[in-house]
Amino acid sequence: MTSPALPEKLERFLEGIDLLEDRSERIQALIEIAERFREVPETVAKRPFRDEHKVPACESQAYVWAVPRPDGTQKFWFAVENPQGISARSLAVILDETLSGAPPANVAAVPGDVVYRIFGNELSMGKSMGLMSMVSMVQNEAKKLLRGRA
């Protein structure tokens, strides 16, 4: 059985970031992406955020919410409570921009190690686990939606 394909926007994003072979160019691109971060609106969640939305193993204290859309997809929202969590903010923007609105089956199949393709292999284990946990949380939201339909 073949796994569902990567969501189209994520695939396009990865193809683009793969072209940035120079480490500093890639880092600069990821910093600029982080600058687009917009926190979860109060209409979705207010502080104190509930633990069930907290990303495990993420020292940047990231939170994830999934809001169902009428078309059967989800909109993903994030909060990153650690002001120094710039990689977490960058990944949050990437996940929102490439997975919100994507078919849930494809979102549920995004591999956690996509973070290495985005950030490179020089992440510490702690950092990579935190970022992979963010992907895992988004996957889980898509899986919950799919289970609810079954």
Add this chain to the structure above:
Amino acid sequence: MSTSAIESRGYKRPEVLVSTDWVADHLKDPKLRVVESNEDPLLYPSKHVPGAVEVDWTRDLNDPVRRDYLQKKGFEALMSRIGAARDTTVVLYGDKNNWWATYAFWIFQLFGHTNAKVMDGGRLKWEKEGRPMTKDVPKYPATQYAAPERDDTKIRAFRDHVLAHVQAKRPLVDVRSPQEYSGERLHMPEYPNEGALRGGHIPGAQSIPWGRAVNPDDGTFKTADELRAIYEKEKGLKPADDVIAYCRIGERSSHTWFVLTYLLGYGKVRNYDGSWTEWGNMVGVPIEK
């Protein structure tokens, strides 16, 4: 509560710590090099203390092939690149309450660069105080830096030392989280705990998570009395003890090594950088849960 002055906190060697005020006043000192060392590779390029250079723990401090730190030539090249001479005062700071800064500090001590300090509170405190930051990456004239051979004998422990330490029932400090210490699995099902095949801790090790040494609000170190309450009253360590600290790869334990060595004045503290990624993968070594 504002942080008390470093000199009033009762440290044995307060000269290894400098305040953010002190760094701000010395930014243009030509005999000073401010060095940022982080876990998050995006932080320094996004903004940093004006004039600070970056030392990256993976690219700059580790051997690219085998598991070890850079050698004499690599350290000389690093110091030349950041424009530091043997008599340059290096001030390290970084994210994670200076966890990576103390790691770099520890490696600098393997090469005897004793003219090194840590900025109390690190990047967190500097940012919280609204001090200036820049994206400009400075360039300094390269120096001729003559380093001694790396000395692994005094502050670094290897697995055989640790085995002997266990057998002699000498004090070991496990600075990882309580969940790592107990061997409880983490949340990533496809990954073994901490990159090791076995979970748990080295027999006899006390659990003293590294972060207990800092004030979480501003990342500054706790006072000597507060630190003694943790390491000595609560855990029974003594300044004359021969102590080995470890974590996963030796980064967090370098923070505890710094605290015990400089802030509390312990005479013999070694960092076991093989740590749990070595111990938890070795065949036949004892493990406690």
